[in-house]
Amino acid sequence: MTRNKSLIAAMAAIALVSVQAPAAAEGLISEMRIGVMDHDSSIFHNSHETTDPDINLEIRFASPDFLAWAFAPRPLIGGTINTGNGTSFGYAGLGWTFDLTDAFFVDFTLGGAVHDGETDRATATSKNFGCRAQFHESASLGYRFDKSHALMLSVEHMSNGGLCDDNEGLTNTGIRYAYSF
Template sequence: MFLKRFALAALAAAPFFCASMPANAEGLLTELRIGVLDHDSDLLRTRHETGDPDINIEARFASPDFLSWAFAPNPLIGANINTGNGTSLAYAGLGWTFYLTDDFFTDFTFGGAIHDGETTTPSSGSRQYGCSVSFHESFSLGYDLDKHNAIMVSVDHMSNASLCDENDGLTNLGIRYAYRF
């Protein structure tokens, strides 16, 4: 519970931190995203966890030269913090953005996550994730409002790819805002 409160306090402070950062395209931090996700969304399958939303925050960094062979993905770190008693997770990975038109884009991420959900003993209000460490993927469709601001609809998924005995997985749907430096 302390970790969730700390993460929520850090999330609340993020806009003030961002406002003090230089808008410099050559900096290490290239983009910040924040959003609200429908936790364990029942639009895709039966919800087993809380209906309390997740707050998503994600930081993206400049693509290092050695990743140019892989379409120059951006390293990223992020978190989905559940506002109730549902599973929260922290993740890291790589993200690729591809433009469909001048303003519309699609975005894919792949990496790993660590979560605080149930791994062995499910209850009526939880899923059984099997492992504390899992894979994390997301897909977004977005629109650039201008040079620095974008909005996107996102699907966020975590599962262990059946590397552990149980593999319920967690899928969230939502909307996110991005600010590019």
């Protein structure tokens, strides 16, 4: 429980600093996202971990010029913190956003994550992730209300891709709000 409180405090501090950072960052931070996720969502499989919801926080940075060849992905950092005793994780990677219309868009991310869950055994309330380092992917369908505000239906997945002996992945679904600077 203490590790979850520490993760929540760290993510809250990052969010607070980041909300005040745009003026000082001179365009470094392009977007902040916050959401509520269904932990270990039973939409895709039988849930094994807690049913307590997750809080997701994410910061997106402006795409550096050297990534223009790759459809200008934006570097990102984030965290998904379980509000109970389930697995929480921090992640980093790249995110791509593609407009479908002026209002609708799709979003994809690819990167890595580090979690606080089990790595050597499954229990009645936790999965065995096999190792601490994992891959992290997400996809969202979003709607922009204007140039600064958007809502997204999101799915995120964390697993080790078979790099460790055990590979019980974690899939969360939910809704997120985005504020673009």
